[in-house]
Amino acid sequence: MSVVPADVLPGSALAAEEPAANAAELGPRARLWPSLAAVYRAQLSRARVARIPLLFVATFQSIGIMILMRGVVDDGAEAQAVVAGSSVLVVAFVALNLLAQYFGQLRASGGLDHYATLPVPPAAVVLGAAGAYASFTVPGTVVTAVFGCVLFGLPLAHLWILVAVIPLAGAALAGLGAALGLLAPRPELATLLGQMGMSAALLLGVLPADRMPEVVRFTRDLLPSTYGVEAFARTFGPDPDWAFVLGDLAVCGAVGVVSLAVATWAYRRAAVR
């Protein structure tokens, strides 16, 4: 998709694809970045109307889980895993589960027609929505992480890593959520897939890995949220190994690029039938 506005191109550059000489001039294309910004802003404003599901539910869920786990795990590595897992769970709930539901419903109800009849690049619609959903997770993730650190007596020193964890895990999970929502043939299926993804992130992310059987651990390695959890958990140690942290975050970023590309393809496919 070209990001150059059609109206700044000289006529001859378009001549190859412009057929009849008497054809009317086309309206301008919306360029990628401005339209992405417009979609992002519009999506973000939805938080005002749907505040409770988008901002609060996930946070309460994660805080509840940490309180439950307080009596079960010891204060060492397991506590770090629980706090990191609960924080990233907020991202999984909103970016994966809720975004899958949103796109599933939009597709089923014909709401995609609105975007499909505007000259907007598909990537702008998908990235704008994914970005907004990733942004919805910021307050919940931060609150959960701080609350968890206080609850389990973990150091707050490296919480800044959330600046990298939220966008990268957010990209990976939102991309996955958008792709699932746009590919699911029915909206109930999109909801189910989103829920299952979120449940997987809950079970495989929050529960400490070293107690799991080999097969489950392998599944855990396949889930993109795991790398966000690991990266975050490593920073609680006295002397974090930053190379591993970077490696985990790189996996999140790579999954994010691939899943958002798949979601963009899925959008094109869903928009014109």
Place this chain on the structure above:
Amino acid sequence: MSKRAAQAFRHDGDVVCAVRGLTKTYPAVRGRRGAPGTPEVRATDDVTLDIRRGEIFGLLGPNGAGKSTLVRQLTGLMRPDTGSVEILGHDIVRHPERAARILAYLGQESTALDELTVSLAAETTGRLRGLDVRRARAERDDVLDELGLASLAGRPLKKLSGGQRRLACFAAALVGERPLLVLDEPTTGMDPVARRAVWSAVDRRRAERGTTVLLVTHNVIEAETVLDRVAVLDRGRVIACDTPGGLKEQVAGEVRVDLVWRDAAPLHVPEVAALRDRVVEAGRRWTLRLGPEEARAVVATVTGGAAFAALDDFTLATPSLEDVYLALGGAARQGLVKA
């Protein structure tokens, strides 16, 4: 298609949208457990139309006639199996993405905008139509003022009534000017004030910029009052295409008599009983299509004598587009709205 309309198509220069032989078939769905299968459906069947610059062209037909399927093919949302669509010189079948740069589409669904405020819905739509921020905001303000929506600008669409929400979606469709407006039942649920706002906004754009409008409707009264020309659709086929007046001339020899009985029809009156097999019955309402002489006789019968006691109301009317639809062999007895 009527001869008159076909002749008018000859001068090509002013044709905004040319549709030729458009056909779309939905494949048969095999039945599964608990769900019966559906046979193959021709949603649009060899549709040929020309829409001229500056006119309000209507697609009229009952639900399921194929209006929305046809419109989806004209807006590039659906690929036809065969046939061609050319809008302002652009081949929309081969380049469906160009439709978004030529026309504005108001669909029946508002889910994409529901949780936005009226103002942001209009502004965002304008920006996605390629306007920069300043233009989008300026046009948004103009359109909201024009449609009397300024006082609702800060409210989310979800919290508005059905008619207000429809008007807000219409506003979004107008931001970022397009030479062709495709409106799928734009006035559904609107009160008379909102309807008037819609039609005067459309008229202003026609007068000032020569905007062309393709309107989908199943409302007969609206079709008669606002349309310049109308194509009547039935089961995916265009069964007539002309001006509303021209179409009505086809059934000019007939008058419609509506009789509403208080209770049941007084079948003991022989003159009433004789009419029985010629009426279309809907509850207490009888509808008859008769020659003027005969209609007068029927009215005389029911307004005098024994039948009058059983009569609640009656009307005598010149034919409407609904009568045209039925006279042309339209299959659905119900489904066109008169409101």
